[in-house]
Amino acid sequence: MTSILNGLEAIFPDQRLLCDPAYLAAFESDGLTAFRTKPLAVVIPETDHEVIAVVKWCHDNQVPFVARGSGTSLSGGSLPVADGIVIALNRMNRILHLDPRERVAKVEPGVVNQHVSHAAAPHGLYYAPDPSSQSICTIGGNVAFNSGGAHCLKYGMTSNHVIGCKVVLATGEVVEMGGASVESVGPDFTGLFCGSEGLFGIALEITLRLLPKPQQFHTVLVGYQSLQAAGEAVSAVIDSGLLPGALEIMDALSIEAAEAAVACGYPEGAAAVLIVELEGPEERIRYEREMLERVLSGTDAFAQRVAVDEADRMSIWRGRKSAFSAVGRLSPDFLVQDGVVPRKRLGEALVRIEELSKQSGMRIANVFHAGDGNLHPLIMFDGTEEGALHRAEKVAGELSRLCIEMGGSITGEHGVGMEKRDFMPDMYDAASMDMMARVRRAMDPHWIANPGKMFPGSEAPALSQVGLHPLEQAGVISRE
Amino acid sequence: MSNVEIQPESIEELREVIRLEPRVIPCGNRTKSPLSLIEDCSTVSVRKLSGLIEYEPSEFTFTAWAGSSISEIQSELFSKGQYLPFDPMLCEAGATLGGTIASGLSGPGRFRFGGVRDFLIGINWMEGSGQLIQGGGKVVKNAAGFDFPKFMVGSLGRFGVLVDVTFKVFPKPTATLTRVIQCSSHEDAAQNISDIAAGRWEADAIDYRPDLQQIALRLAGPKEVLAALDQEIQQRWPEGGLLADADAAAYWRQVTEFKWSQIESPMMVKVPINLTTFLKLQADLDANNSIQTHLSVGGNLAWLAVEDPQSIEWVSDLLDTHGLPAILVRVPDFQNPMVDASDANLLADPKLGCWQSNEMLNAVKHAMDPLDKFPGV
Numbered sequence: 001m002t003s004i005l006n007g008l009e010a011i012f013p014d015q016r017l018l019c020d021p022a023y024l025a026a027f028e029s030d031g032l033t034a035f036r037t038k039p040l041a042v043v044i045p046e047t048d049h050e051v052i053a054v055v056k057w058c059h060d061n062q063v064p065f066v067a068r069g070s071g072t073s074l075s076g077g078s079l080p081v082a083d084g085i086v087i088a089l090n091r092m093n094r095i096l097h098l099d100p101r102e103r104v105a106k107v108e109p110g111v112v113n114q115h116v117s118h119a120a121a122p123h124g125l126y127y128a129p130d131p132s133s134q135s136i137c138t139i140g141g142n143v144a145f146n147s148g149g150a151h152c153l154k155y156g157m158t159s160n161h162v163i164g165c166k167v168v169l170a171t172g173e174v175v176e177m178g179g180a181s182v183e184s185v186g187p188d189f190t191g192l193f194c195g196s197e198g199l200f201g202i203a204l205e206i207t208l209r210l211l212p213k214p215q216q217f218h219t220v221l222v223g224y225q226s227l228q229a230a231g232e233a234v235s236a237v238i239d240s241g242l243l244p245g246a247l248e249i250m251d252a253l254s255i256e257a258a259e260a261a262v263a264c265g266y267p268e269g270a271a272a273v274l275i276v277e278l279e280g281p282e283e284r285i286r287y288e289r290e291m292l293e294r295v296l297s298g299t300d301a302f303a304q305r306v307a308v309d310e311a312d313r314m315s316i317w318r319g320r321k322s323a324f325s326a327v328g329r330l331s332p333d334f335l336v337q338d339g340v341v342p343r344k345r346l347g348e349a350l351v352r353i354e355e356l357s358k359q360s361g362m363r364i365a366n367v368f369h370a371g372d373g374n375l376h377p378l379i380m381f382d383g384t385e386e387g388a389l390h391r392a393e394k395v396a397g398e399l400s401r402l403c404i405e406m407g408g409s410i411t412g413e414h415g416v417g418m419e420k421r422d423f424m425p426d427m428y429d430a431a432s433m434d435m436m437a438r439v440r441r442a443m444d445p446h447w448i449a450n451p452g453k454m455f456p457g458s459e460a461p462a463l464s465q466v467g468l469h470p471l472e473q474a475g476v477i478s479r480e
Numbered sequence: 481m482s483n484v485e486i487q488p489e490s491i492e493e494l495r496e497v498i499r500l501e502p503r504v505i506p507c508g509n510r511t512k513s514p515l516s517l518i519e520d521c522s523t524v525s526v527r528k529l530s531g532l533i534e535y536e537p538s539e540f541t542f543t544a545w546a547g548s549s550i551s552e553i554q555s556e557l558f559s560k561g562q563y564l565p566f567d568p569m570l571c572e573a574g575a576t577l578g579g580t581i582a583s584g585l586s587g588p589g590r591f592r593f594g595g596v597r598d599f600l601i602g603i604n605w606m607e608g609s610g611q612l613i614q615g616g617g618k619v620v621k622n623a624a625g626f627d628f629p630k631f632m633v634g635s636l637g638r639f640g641v642l643v644d645v646t647f648k649v650f651p652k653p654t655a656t657l658t659r660v661i662q663c664s665s666h667e668d669a670a671q672n673i674s675d676i677a678a679g680r681w682e683a684d685a686i687d688y689r690p691d692l693q694q695i696a697l698r699l700a701g702p703k704e705v706l707a708a709l710d711q712e713i714q715q716r717w718p719e720g721g722l723l724a725d726a727d728a729a730a731y732w733r734q735v736t737e738f739k740w741s742q743i744e745s746p747m748m749v750k751v752p753i754n755l756t757t758f759l760k761l762q763a764d765l766d767a768n769n770s771i772q773t774h775l776s777v778g779g780n781l782a783w784l785a786v787e788d789p790q791s792i793e794w795v796s797d798l799l800d801t802h803g804l805p806a807i808l809v810r811v812p813d814f815q816n817p818m819v820d821a822s823d824a825n826l827l828a829d830p831k832l833g834c835w836q837s838n839e840m841l842n843a844v845k846h847a848m849d850p851l852d853k854f855p856g857v
Contacts, residue, residue, distance in 0.1 A: 101674045102754050102779075124678055146623045153540075153620065159627060160598045175840050183595065183752035183781040184634060185584060185807045186835070186857065187844075191597055191630025195623055215680040238538060241561055241651040281680045283708040284701055340619045342539050372621040373539075409622040416624055427624055432614040435607070435848065436626050442847035443840065454625070 005041055007061070008085075011053045016044040027086050030071040030078045031133075034335070034389075035418055039066070039080035046091045048108075048168075048204040054087055055202060056172035064448045067202045069110055069138030072131075074336055075417025077145050077197055081451055087202065089140050095119050096205060103210045104163065104180065109140025109203050116208060125210040128155045131413070132321050140203055146195030148413025150246045150320070153371035157413065159194035161209045167193060169201035170444030182209055192439075197415055198450035200443035214245070214279035218289045219313045222274045222296055223267030223303030227251055227366070230272035231347045233299040234370040237276060238343070240295045242288060246277040247371030251350075253330065254323045254365040254378070261326030264319025267303035274370070275320055323367045324378060331363065331380030335392050338414040339403035343373040352402055353377050360395045374412035375403070401426060416454045424456055485510075489528045491643060495610040497524055498641065504608075504853055506641040508547055508576030512583050512809040514830040515636055518855045526578050526641060533644060537562055540620055540649050541601065546578030546642035553577065563652040564599060566590045567685070569736050578642040583809060584634025585750065587736045588685035588698070591677075591778045593650065597633040602646035605632065605639075608853030612643065620648050636807075636830070638857045639848045653700035656684065657710055658728035661695040662719035663688075666762050669695055670755040670779065672717065677778045681709045687735060688775040690762050694720070696731055738810060741772045741785035748785055748810035749795060749832060755779040761802050771795065792832065799833030806832040 008017055018024060019041045029036045040063075045051045058065045064084030071078050080086050093110040100123035105116055113134040116127040130149035131137055137147070142158045143165070155161075164178030178190035193200060224230040230249050237247060250258065252271050258264050266273050276296075278288050296304065307313035327334050341349045350366065353375075357364040365378040379395050381388040400410045400423045410416070410423045425433055437455065441447070486501070488494035498504060507516035507525050516523055526547035535542040537560040544553055550564075551571045557563050567587025568580055575585075581603075586595030593599075602616035605628075615628025632642065663669035669688050672695055676683050684700035697713065699706045710722070723731060734740040738748050753761065758779055765771050770787040784806075786795055792808065799806050808830040845857055 100678065101670075102756065103674075103677060104754075146627070148621060148623070154593075156594060156598055157621070157623070159630065160594055169840060171839070173839055175838050176836065179752065180754050180757070181752040181780045183586070183590070183750075183777060185750060185752060185805050185831075187635040187639065187841075188584070188597055188630045188633045189840075191627050191633065194630075195627050212678045212680065212682075235538060238540075241654075243651055280682055281705075281709060284682070284705045287702050287705050340621050342536070342619055344536065344538050369621070373619055374621050408619045409617050409624050411623045412619075412621040413623050420624070424625065427617070428614055431611045432625075435613045435628075438847040438850075439626060439844055442843035 004063070007057055008041065008043065008054070011050060011057065012043050012045070016046070018042040018044070027068065027071070027080060027088065030068070030076060031074045032076040032079070032417070032419055035076045035079050037080045037082050039082070039084055039086045042086040042088055044088045044091055048092070051087065051089070051092070051202055051204055052168045052172065052174060055168045055170065058085070058448055059170060059172045059446065062446050062448060064451050066450050067140065067144070067198050069141035070112070070136045072133040072137040073141065073145060073417055074338065074414040075145070075411065075419040077415050077417035077453060078141065079418050079452070084448070084451070089138065089202070100125060102180070104207055105210055106205055106207045107139050108205060109138060109143070111139050113137050113139060113142055120210050121213070124213055126213045127161065127208055128211050129158045129161055139206055139208070143194050143203055143206055144196065144198045145415035145417070148374070150248060150369060152369065152413070153247065154243055154245050159191055162190055162194050162206060163209050164207035165190055165193055165203045166205040167201050167203050170446065170449035174204070178207065180207065195415070197417060197454050199440050199454060201449055216280065216282045216285045217307070217313055218278040218285045219307040219316055220276045220292065220296070221266065221305045221316050222276070222301045223270035224272045224274065224300060225302055227272045227350050228347055229300040230274045231350070231370070233274050233296065233301065234343070234346070236295050236299055237292070238371070240291060242278070242291060242295070244276050244371065245279040246275065247369070248275040248320055249273070249368050249370040250320060250323055251366040253363060254327065254367045257326035257330050257365065258319040258323045260329045262318050262322045264315060266319055267305070270303065275316060320367070324376065327365050327378050327380065330365070331382070333381050333383040333389070335379045335396050337375070337377045337379065337396050337399050338411050339375050339399055339408060340412040341373045341375065341403055341406040341408040343370070345406045346370065346373055349375060349402065349406060353399065356395055356398055360391055362392060362395055364395070369412070372412070373408060397423070418453055421454055422456045424454065485523045485525045487525050487528045491612070494524070494526070494529070494606060494641065494643070498606055498608065498853065499610045503855065504641070505855055506578070506582070506637040508579030509549065509574040511570040511573040511575045512579060512585070514808045514811050515583055517828070519828065521855055524641065526643070527576065529643065532556060541618060541646060542649060543602070543618060543644055543646040544577055545644050546576065548577050550575050550577060550580060557649055558652065561652050562649045564647060565593045565650050566595045566599060567732070567736055570738065572737050577645050581633055581642060581645060582635055582637045585809065586777070588687050588732060588776050590781070591686055592682070592684045597630045599648045600629045600633060600645060601648050603629045603632060604643045606641045606643055608640070608849050608851035613640070616646070618646050636857070638845065638854050640854065653684070655703040655706055656698055656700045656728065657706040658696055658698045658723045658731060659710060659713060660720040660723060661697060661717045663693045663695060665693065666690055666759055669693060670759055673779050674755060681713060685732070686778040688779070689740070690766070690773045690775065698728070698732070735774060735776060738783070740774050743770070743772060743785050743787045745812040746772070746785035746787060747789060747792065747808060747812065748783060749806050750809050751782040751784060751799060751804055751806040751833070753780065753782045753804060757802060757804065758782060761798070761804070764798055796832035804833045805835045808832055
C-alpha cells in the first residue's frame with residue numbers, strides 16, 4: 001500500500017480497501033465515459049461511522065475524495081481524482097425507516113432510486129423523481145446532482161422531494177439539515193445541499209417525501225410530420241391549462257434508433273413523436289383525456305396511439321427511455337447533451353441545432369422533456385476518425401452557449417460535473433461564481449470534496465475514450 | 481430597535497444604503513414584524529422595488545422585484561389563469577414576495593405541490609458589499625450551480641437583500657371544494673389526515689383545527705370531477721359537511737391571514753412538525769386555554785396563536801422539550817410592534833424552541849456576509 005494511505009487500513013479491512021490497479025479500473029469512469037482517471041484507492045464503507053472516519057482522515061491528511069454510488073453520472077460527477085480516493089457507498093444501502101403515516105422514508109445514500117418506490121408500494125406510495133437510470137442509480141447521487149426525470153414539470157426535481165439530510169461535511173463535522181417535516185424554519189440547508197455535486201460532503205442519511213401512487217395513467221403517443229408541429233402541440237397542451245405528468249418529444253433519428261433497439265412500434269414515417277401522460281384519479285382522467293383529445297385534434301397529427309393497458313404504456317415509454325442508448329446503434333460514439341431553453345424557444349433552438357449539425361457535418365438526434373424545455377441533443381461521431389471527438393465537443397460547447405444565449409441553462413438535470421464546468425462563467429458572472437466558491441470553501445476549506453467538478457479551471461484528465469458505457473451496451477442503464 | 485425605515489427606490493439607492501449603513505436588516509411590508517425587529521440595525525425595506533419585470537404565461541414563470549406585493553402579482557397571474565399553488569400567507573395584509581421568501585412561509589396549498597422553496601427558481605440578491613449576486617435562473621428546470629434560491633427560503637434576511645425573484649407558476653384549477661370532517665379525537669384526526677393524504681383523491685389542502693376537532697379538506701380541479709371525488713369522501717367520512725363556496729373561501733382566508741383564532745390580536749408562531757409530534761405537542765397545549773393551534777399542510781405545519789406575550793417563553797421551552805424549532809412571525813399590533821419594554825425583550829429574538837447551532841452555519845454566514853452587514857442567524 002502507498003505510504004500516503006497509512007491510516008486507512010485501521011478503518012477498513014483489506015477487502016474493503018482496494019488499491020490493486022485491476023480493482024481500481026472498475027471505478028475509473030462513470031456514465032460520462034469520455035473521462036477516465038484511476039484513484040489512489042477505493043474504500044467501501046458499510047456504516048456511517050466508517051464514512052465519517054474516512055472523511056476525517058481525508059481532511060486531516062488533505063487527501064481529495066470522491067463519493068460514488070452507481071456511477072451513472074452523465075456529467076462526470078463521480079470521476080475519481082488521480083491523487084485521491086473513491087468512497088463507494090453501494091453497501092450503505094439500507095432503507096432505515098419507512099413511515100406510511102407520515103409518507104416519508106429515511107434511507108442511506110447507496111439505496112437504489114427504484115428500491116424506494118418498491119418499498120413504498122405496499123402502502124400505495126412511491127418516490128416521484130424518476131431519472132432514466134432509476135433501476136440502478138442511487139439516492140445519494142440523485143441528491144448530489146439534483147437529478148430530474150420525465151415528470152419534473154409537475155413534481156419538480158430531487159430537491160423537491162428531499163426534506164432532510166444527515167451529512168458529514170468535508171471538515172468531518174456531522175450536521176443535520178432539515179428534519180422530519182416538509183416545512184422548516186431557518187435557511188434551507190437541505191435545499192442548498194441538493195445539487196451541490198458532492199462539493200460539501202457526503203449524505204449519510206436522507207429523508208425523502210413519498211407521494212400516493214396515481215390511481216390511473218393516460219398515455220398518448222402522437223406522430224407528426226415535422227418537429228415544429230410536435231412543438232406546437234406542446235404549446236397547445238400547455239395553453240389549455242392541462243398539467244400533464246410528462247410531455248416528451250423524440251425526433252426522427254432518435255425514433256429510428258429506438259425502433260432498431262426495442263421495436264417500440266412508433267408511427268411509421270414520423271418526423272417527431274410526442275408522448276403526453278396524464279395521471280390522477282379516474283374521474284379526473286376521464287375529464288382530462290377528453291380535453292386532451294380536443295387539444296390534440298387541433299394539432300397537425302397524422303397518427304395517434306393511446307395506451308390501452310399498463311403493458312402498452314410501458315411499451316410506449318420503453319421507446320423513449322431507451323432512446324439514448326439506442327443511438328449507439330446508429331453511431332459508434334455519441335455525446336449526450338443536457339441543456340434547457342425557455343419552452344417558447346424550443347422551435348428556434350431546434351432550427352439552430354439543425355444548422356449546427358449541417359455546419360459540423362455531424363448527425364444530431366434530439367430527445368427532450370418538452371414540457372420544461374429540457375433538450376437532450378445527441379451528437380454522433382466515430383471516435384476512430386481523427387479529430388472527430390474534438391469536433392463533437394466543439395458542437396456540444398456551441399449547444400451549451402446556445403442555451404445560455406436563449407435565457408436557459410447549461411444543465412437541466414445531469415449537473416455541471418466535469419463536463420460543463422467551463423461554461424459556468426458564461427451562465428454566472430464573476431461575483432456569483434465567487435459567492436459559490438466562498439460557500440464551497442466554508443463547507444470544505446481544503447477543497448478536497450469532489451474537486452475538479454462544477455468550478456472551471458481545475459485540472460482535467462485527458463479525454464481517453466468515448467462510446468457506450470458497458471452497462472448501457474448491456475441494456476442495464478439508459479440515459480435521459 | 482427602530483421603526484424608522486429606509487426605502488430605496490432603485491438598485492443604486494439600495495447599494496448606497498447597504499454600503500453606508502453599518503448594519504442592515506432587510507424587510508418588505510413588515511407584515512411579519514418580529515422578523516425585522518433587530519437591535520442596532522437599520523431597517524431597509526424593498527417595498528419600493530416593486531412590480532412585475534417579466535411574465536411569460538406559456539413558460540409558467542414570472543420575474544418580479546422582491547418588494548412586489550403578492551396580491552398585485554396574484555391578480556396578474558389570475559388574469560392569465562395561473563397561480564402560486566402554495567397559498568402565500570398574509571397577502572391581504574400586504575406581504576411581499578421577498579418577505580415571503582425570507583420568512584419561508586407557505587399556506588395550506590403547500591400540501592399538494594410544495595411550498596415557497598419548490599416554486600422559487602431564481603434570485604438576484606445584494607450582498608453586504610453592494611454587489612449583486614445571481615442564484616438559480618429563469619427556466620423551470622435548472623441544475624447548474626448551488627441552489628441559493630432554496631437556501632434563502634427561511635433565511636430571515638440574514639444573508640443579503642433580495643432584489644428580484646423568479647417563480648414557477650401552475651395553471652389555476654377552475655374550481656375548489658371544501659369539506660369539513662368531524663373527528664372524535666386528535667388521534668382519529670391524525671389517522672384521517674394520513675388516510676386522505678395517501679388516498680387517490682389528490683387532496684389540494686388538508687388542515688385541522690384541534691379545538692373543533694375538525695379537518696378541512698380542499699379538492700381542486702374541474703367542478704364535475706370534484707363532485708364525483710367528494711361523493712366517495714363523504715361516504716367514507718360522513719361526519720361533517722360541505723362548505724358553501726363563500727364559507728370555504730372565508731375559512732382558507734382566515735388561515736392565510738392569521739384570522740382563524742378566537743384570541744384577539746394573537747402572537748403567531750410557526751412550528752414545522754409532523755403528525756406524530758403534533759399529537760404529543762397538542763396533548764400539552766390542550767391544557768392551556770391561552771394558546772390555540774391550527775394544523776396545516778397535512779400535518780406538517782402548526783400555527784400557534786398565543787394570547788399573552790409573557791407566554792412566549794413558556795411556548796419556547798415547550799417546543800424545546802419536543803425538539804422543535806419555531807419562529808415568532810406576528811405580534812399583536814404589527815403597525816406598532818413596540819408593546820412595552822419588557823414585552824419587547826421577550827420578542828427580541830424571533831427564534832423559539834430548539835435551534836441547533838453548528839460550525840457550518842457560522843462558516844456559511846461568514847462566507848456569504850464577510851462584512852457582517854446583516855445580523856447573525
